[in-house]
Amino acid sequence: xxxxxxxxxxxxxxxxxxxxxxxxxxxxxxxxxxxxxxxxxxxxxxxxxxxxxxxxxxxxxxxxxxxxxxxxxxxxxxxxxxxxxxxxxxxxxxxxxxxxxxxxxxxxxxxxxxxxxxxxxxxxxxxxxxxxxxxxxxxxxxxxxxxxxxxxxxxxxxxxxxxxxxxxxxxxxxxxxxxxxxxxxxxxxxxxxxxxxxxxxxxxxxxxxxxxxxxxxxxxxxxxxxxxxxxxxxxxxxxxxxxxxxxxxxxxxxxxxxxxxxxxxxxxxxxxxxxxxxxxxxxxxxxxxxxxxxxxxxxxxxxxxxxxxxxxxxxxxxxxxxxxxxxxxxxxxxxxxxxxxxxxxxxxxxxxxxxxxxxxxxxxxx
Numbered sequence: 001x002x003x004x005x006x007x008x009x010x011x012x013x014x015x016x017x018x019x020x021x022x023x024x025x026x027x028x029x030x031x032x033x034x035x036x037x038x039x040x041x042x043x044x045x046x047x048x049x050x051x052x053x054x055x056x057x058x059x060x061x062x063x064x065x066x067x068x069x070x071x072x073x074x075x076x077x078x079x080x081x082x083x084x085x086x087x088x089x090x091x092x093x094x095x096x097x098x099x100x101x102x103x104x105x106x107x108x109x110x111x112x113x114x115x116x117x118x119x120x121x122x123x124x125x126x127x128x129x130x131x132x133x134x135x136x137x138x139x140x141x142x143x144x145x146x147x148x149x150x151x152x153x154x155x156x157x158x159x160x161x162x163x164x165x166x167x168x169x170x171x172x173x174x175x176x177x178x179x180x181x182x183x184x185x186x187x188x189x190x191x192x193x194x195x196x197x198x199x200x201x202x203x204x205x206x207x208x209x210x211x212x213x214x215x216x217x218x219x220x221x222x223x224x225x226x227x228x229x230x231x232x233x234x235x236x237x238x239x240x241x242x243x244x245x246x247x248x249x250x251x252x253x254x255x256x257x258x259x260x261x262x263x264x265x266x267x268x269x270x271x272x273x274x275x276x277x278x279x280x281x282x283x284x285x286x287x288x289x290x291x292x293x294x295x296x297x298x299x300x301x302x303x304x305x306x307x308x309x310x311x312x313x314x315x316x317x318x319x320x321x322x323x324x325x326x327x328x329x330x331x332x333x334x335x336x337x338x339x340x341x342x343x344x345x346x347x348x349x350x351x352x353x354x355x356x357x358x359x360x361x362x363x364x365x366x
Contacts, residue, residue: 008063009063009065009066009069012056012059012060012063012065013069013072013076015056015059015060016053016056016057016059016060016076016077016080017076017124017126017127018052018126019052019053019055019056019057019080020053020056020076020079020080020083020113020117021126021127021130022049022052022053023049023050023052023053023080023083023084023086023087023113024079024083024110024113024114024117024130026046026049026050026083026087027083027086027087027090027106027107027109027110027113028110028351030042030045030046030090030103030106030107031107031110031348031349031351032348032349032350032351032352033344033346033348034100034103034104034107034346034348035100035314035316035346035347035348036099036100036316036346038346039093039094039099039100039103040094042090042103043090043091043093043094046087046090046091047091049087050083050084050087050088053080053083053084054084056080057077057080057081057084060073060076060077060080061077072120072123075116075117075119075120076117076120078113078116079113079114079116079117080113082109082112082113082116083109083110083113085109086106086107086108086109086110086113087106089102089105089106089109090103090106090107093106108196108200110203111199111200111201111202111203111204112200114131114203114206115158115165115199115203117130118131118158118206119151121146122146122147122149122151122177123151125143128143128146128147129143131206131207131210132207132210132211133207133208133211133212133355136211142211145178146177146178146210148178149177149178151177153177155175155179155248155249156175156176156177156178156179157174157175157177158172158173158174158202158206159172159173159174159175160172160173160199161173161241161244164199165197165198165199165200166197166198166199166200166220167199167220168220168221168222168223169220169221169222169237170198170219170220171198171217171218171219171220171241172198172199172202172217172218172219172220173202173215173216173217173218173245174202174205174206174209174210174215174216174218175215175249176209176210176213176214176215177210178213179215179249181249181250182250183213183250184250184251184252184253185213185214185215185249185250185251185252186213186214186215186251186252186255186256186257186358186361186362187214187215187216187217187242187245187246187251187252187255187256187257188205188209188214188215188216188217188257188259188358188361189217189218189219189238189241189242189256189257189258189259189279190202190204190205190216190217190218190259190260190264191218191219191221191226191258191259191260191261191263191264191265191267191268192218192220192221192260192261192263192264193225193260193261193262193263193264193265193286193349194224194225194226194262194263195224195225196261196264197220197221198218198219198220199218199220201218201261201264202216202218204261204349204351204354205218205354207351207354208354208355208358212358214358215245215249215251217241217242217245219234219237219238219241221234222234222237225263226260226263226264226266226267226270227267228263228266228267228270231267231270231271231274232276234267234271235267235270235271235274235276235277236276238258238271239276239277239278242256242278253280254280255280255281255361255362256278256279256280256281257279257280257281257282257283257357257361258271258272258277258279258281258282258283259282259283259284259285259357260284260285260287261285261286261287261349262285262286262287262288262317262318262347263287263288264285264287265284265285265286265287265288266284266287266288266289268282268283268284268287269282269284269287269289269293269326270293272284272305272307273293273294273296273297273298273301273302273305274297274298274301275298275300275301277301280306281305281306281307281308281360281361282305282306282307282308283307283308283309283310283357283360283361284307284309284310284326285309285310285311285349285350285353286310286311286312286315286317286318286345286347286348286349287309287311287318287323287326288318288322289318289322289323289325289326289329290322291325291329294329294330294333297333299333299334302330302333302334302335303333303334303335304334304335304336305334305335305336306335306336306338306360307330307335307336307337307338308337308338308340308357308360308361309323309326309327309337309338309339309340310340310342310350310353310357311323311339311340311341311342311345312341312342312344312345312346312347312348312350313341313342313343313344313345314343314344314345314346315345315346315347316346316347317347318347320341323339323341324339324341326339327339338360340353340356
């Protein structure tokens with residue numbers, strides 16, 4: 001990016017990129033550790049986490065960026081601004097009428113900032129590495145594959161199908177930039193929680209999908225949340241989305257995962273155990289469960305079905321004993337269940353479990 005760019009632009013870039021990534025890491029940390037009882041401490045920890053980004057953003061806005069670098073500025077500045085706003089809102093969450101709701105809303109800024117920043121990944125190494133799993137950030141072969149991919153190529157990268165990101169009944173999609181139609185790619189369908197949307201939830205999985213070569217589909221429910229009482233409504237729509245994706249990209253039909261957080265995890269049970277469901281694996285996370293779900297399931301579908309349950313021991317919305325009950329009931333019904341209870345996890349999304357879930361999906365663990 002250096003070349004003949006004026007020195008002030010280079011200085012601004014060198015300052016704003018790491019400051020923005022630092023702020024995003026702070027939001028990511030907060031999102032993983034958010035809980036009602038830990039919120040005061042988390043607010044305390046967030047003090048000063050936005051200072052570098054705030055200062056770098058102010059300096060960038062004072063600069064007359066050269067024309068050829070304005071597209072870079074137009075990605076970086078909104079990402080920095082959104083991350084700064086998220087941290088500021090999180091610090092004020094304790095004063096809100098519903099502190100935990102305000103805190104959840106604040107950390108959701110992460111997704112908006114990440115989407116703004118992502119177009120710079122092919123051009124800026126720190127951004128490229130940020131959108132990879134930590135263990136792969138120095139993988140020279142993978143970095144070469146990503147930087148060697150044509151950034152203008154169609155039908156790869158992040159897409160929103162059926163409307164702008166978060167449109168009800170539509171979906172967001174990620175196809176690795178190094179996609180090769182001769183290769184069959186595992187498919188992960190990731191379902192957001194109540195009041196969420198697929199456009200935002202996509203960013204909870206993009207890092208792992210990009211690292212490991214997985215096609216990622218993140219639908220948005222047709223209503224405020226998934227049709228838990230009428231699973232055919234959203235279930236059939238999701239199956240149609242998968243068919244649409246499979247008609248345009250090469251999907252590994254033996255590795256099709258439905259996973260989800262909270263209501264999305266519950267819907268993974270409700271629809272995933274039905275005969276009409278075509279997914280090969282299920283991974284409910286922080287989900288509600290009732291034995292009636294299994295009583296309404298198709299017994300031949302359940303028998304032998306691989307299910308990976310993740311739940312937080314500190315979950316205040318859906319206590320972990322419901323997940324333990326799900327393990328027991330599903331095993332009795334013949335499913336092949338893996339249950340992982342995370343000691344320090346509350347009712348938040350454990351991004352650190354995406355890798356182990358993919359290892360399980362692809363048979364890379366004993």
